Amino acid sequence: xxxxxxxxxxxxxxxxxxxxxxxxxxxxxxxxxxxxxxxxxxxxxxxxxxxxxxxxxxxxxxxxxxxxxxxxxxxxxxxxxxxxxxxxxxxxxxxxxxxxxxxxxxxxxxxxxxxxxxxxxxxxxxxxxxxxxxxxxxxxxxxxxxxxxxxxxxxxxxxxxxxxxxxxxxxxxxxxxxxxxxxxxxxxxxxxxxxxxxxxxxxxxxxxxxxxxxxxxxxxxxxxxxxxxxxxxxxxxxxxxxxxxxxxxxxxxxxxxxxxxxxxxxxxxxxxxxxxxxxxxxxxxxxxxxxxxxxxxxxxxxxxxxxxxxxxxxxxxxxxxxxxxxxxxxxxxxxxxxxxxxxxxxxxxxxxxxxxxxxxxxxxxxxxxxxxxxxxxxxxxxxxxxxxxxxxxxxxxxxxxxxxxxxxxxxxxxxxxxx
Ligand SMILES: *[C@@H]1O[C@H](CO)[C@@H](O)[C@H](O)[C@H]1NC(C)=O
Ligand SMILES: *[C@@H]1O[C@H](CO)[C@@H](O)[C@H](O)[C@H]1NC(C)=O
Ligand SMILES: *[C@@H]1O[C@H](CO)[C@@H](O)[C@H](O)[C@H]1NC(C)=O
Numbered sequence: 134x135x136x137x138x139x140x141x142x143x144x145x146x147x148x149x150x151x152x153x154x155x156x157x158x159x160x161x162x163x164x165x166x167x168x169x170x171x172x173x174x175x176x177x178x179x180x181x182x183x184x185x186x187x188x189x190x191x192x193x194x195x196x197x198x199x200x201x202x203x204x205x206x207x208x209x210x211x212x213x214x215x216x217x218x219x220x221x222x223x224x225x226x227x228x229x230x231x232x233x234x235x236x237x238x239x240x241x242x243x244x245x246x247x248x249x250x251x252x253x254x255x256x257x258x259x260x261x262x263x264x265x266x267x268x269x270x271x272x273x274x275x276x277x278x279x280x281x282x283x284x285x286x287x288x289x290x291x292x293x294x295x296x297x298x299x300x301x302x303x304x305x306x307x308x309x310x311x312x313x314x315x316x317x318x319x320x321x322x323x324x325x326x327x328x329x330x331x332x333x334x335x336x337x338x339x340x341x342x343x344x345x346x347x348x349x350x351x352x353x354x355x356x357x358x359x360x361x362x363x364x365x366x367x368x369x370x371x372x373x374x375x376x377x378x379x380x381x382x383x384x385x386x387x388x389x390x391x392x393x394x395x396x397x398x399x400x401x402x403x404x405x406x407x408x409x410x411x412x413x414x415x416x417x418x419x420x421x422x423x424x425x426x427x428x429x430x431x432x433x434x435x436x437x438x439x440x441x442x443x444x445x446x447x448x449x450x451x452x453x454x455x456x457x458x459x460x461x462x463x464x465x466x467x468x469x470x471x472x473x474x475x476x477x478x479x480x481x482x483x484x485x486x487x488x489x490x491x492x493x494x495x496x497x498x499x500x501x502x503x504x505x506x507x508x509x510x511x512x513x514x515x516x517x518x519x520x521x522x523x524x525x526x527x528x529x530x531x532x533x534x535x536x537x538x539x540x541x542x543x544x545x546x547x548x549x550x551x552x
Contacts, residue, residue, distance in 0.1 A: 149265040156215075158260055163284045163306050166214060170262035170285035173212070179289040180268045192227040195247060198240065201269040202229050208266035215260035215282070240272060241296070248272035255301070256280045268293040279325065280304040292317035293334070301325040303348065311336050311354070327351050327371070336376075340365040350374050358376040358402075362389035373420070380404030381421070386412045394418040398444070401428060405520035406445070411436035420444040422468070427451070428520040430469070434458050446492070447471040451517055454478055459491060470494035473513045475503070 158166070175181060185201050194200040206229055210221045223233045230237035236251035249272055260282035268290025276297060283305040291314035294300075300315060303325045310333040324339075327348040330335060333347065337359035343366060350373040351539060358377055362370075363384025368391055377400040385395075385411035393415060402424040410419065411433025417440060424449040434443070435457025443458070446468045454469060454477035467481075467489065475497040485491050494503045497510035504510075 138523075158282050158284070158306060162260070166260065166262050166284040167286075167308065169482055170212070170264070173262075174265055174288065177289065178265070180265050180293075184266075185269060194227055198246060198248045198272055199227075199229055199237075202235075203227065204271070205264075205266045205269040206232060206235065208264040209261075212264040213259050213261035215258075217258050220254065220259065221255050236275075238274075242262070251275035251277075253277045254281060263287060263291075265290045267291065271295055274298045274320075277301045278305065282306055284308070287312035289314055291315070294318050296320050299323040299325075302329065304328040306330060308332070310334075311339070313338075316342060322346070324348065335359060337361050345369070347371070358382055360384060366391050368393040370394070371396045372400060375400050377402060381407055381410075381426075383407045383409050385409050387411050392416050395420075397421040397424060399423040404513060405429070405518065406431055406434075406450075408433045408520075410434065415440045416440055417463070418442045421448070423447040425449060428518040430454055430458075430474075432457070435461065437461065439463055442466045442468075444468045445472070449473060449513065451475070451514060454481060454493075456480065459483075459489070464489055466490040466492075468492040470496070473497050473510060475499070475510070475514055498549065 153167065156505055179407065185204055188204050190200060190203060190500060192203070206224055213221055220233045222290060223231070224415040229246065231234055234254040234257065235249055236253065237247050238250035240246045240248040249270055251274060253275065255277050256279070258281060263283055265288040268288065271293050273294055274296055276294070280302045283302065284307065286309040287302070289505070289534060297318045297437065298320050298337065300318065300321060300323065304327070307329040309331065312326070313336065315321060316336060316338040321342060322345045324344055324346070325348040328351045330353060332353040332355065334356040335354050339347070340359060340361045342365050345367055346369040347365070347367050348371045350371045352375055354375040354377060356377070357379030358372065358381065360382050361384060362382040363386060365388065368382045373396045379402065381397065381402060383406070385407060389412045389419065392413050394417060396418065398420045399422070404426065405428035406421070406426055408431040410432055414436065416437050419440060420442065422444045426445070427450065429452035430445065430450055432455040435455065438461065440461055441463050442465065450469065450472040452474065456478040459467060459478060459481035470492045471494065473496060477493060477498070481491050493501055495505055497514055498504050
């Protein structure tokens, strides 16, 4: 097994080292790397107890924690099959603090010991996998590997990162179910999994963690958003561009003092917009465009006092755009195009003159330009959904015409700085 793996590795290296610039991995390369990871993983996917003592290292280190980091980093170097910028070339010898992309600091629990506190390999364009030995780096506070070509899964051993604060693996080729090791990281605040190929359900454990920002967008997550969403103290949560179904949980009300941005755009969510969204006084961005939401827009939305952007376009919403929303003090953009609304509060008309974008294109307004044909509107408008009774069931709507292709979410980057 191992020797054929090595043969393929040489083959791959010959292939990719001809160009020292970035090249997207082919499907075959991705599955080759994932297969190599599988071969390297212990039976339970985790590191054996006392693994560090089984590794012979003929170097001396200032402390055992740096020796552990050395073992992890050497295993990682071995797991990297393409390094066009030659970053890991510097990963030689006992001085791990001098390795490119590796940052040391005094240990919080023992300031006289230096430990590896951060890995920052953002935009390094590395291809390979994350080896189980990385679990030895239990002093990491930051793990940033965004925009590389890492394949395979996140090993179970990552659950040993007891002080990890920021975990960013976005924009790679990672696969598998939601990486449960992250839910075992007690200090985690920033979780960024966006732009990978994770699939399956989002686990409820995620929303019982003390996270500040959660980026799950642009994966293949499916099934319902867990009911305990509202337990999360996060200020930013992005679900956009997945395959999530079911309703927006009513528990969202519990986020009234903490939530700043929530983005559900481009999923397969159904049901009515929960009235409880109106309690989110600190929310600045609410986006749920390009889903299959139905029913009316709750009057309570006029309670989202801080809101700047509301985007509920491209759904099956009906009724009137209620009073109060268009005159919210911080509103800059209220987009409800591509729905079945048939009227709006007069304030929306006057807001348009005050530099607020109010986009009502392609609804069922009798007296506005660019609206749906009445034969498209009538069957939907005549069968209103009773949101008071609807217990999150898929509404029986006629197969609607969708002249408008869902666009990728414009705002998923969020206002937060990423580097
Ligand atoms: C390990 O270190 C010893 C003593 O420093 C040396 O004699 C030996 O050759 C080294 N072995 C390897 C494999 O480098
Ligand atoms: C939420 O908004 C209120 C006023 O609307 C403000 O007093 C409070 O400090 C805000 N909370 C946070 C966490 O920003
Ligand atoms: C308003 O928001 C929508 C949806 O996010 C966006 O597509 C549009 O570009 C925005 N309009 C302006 C003028 O910012």
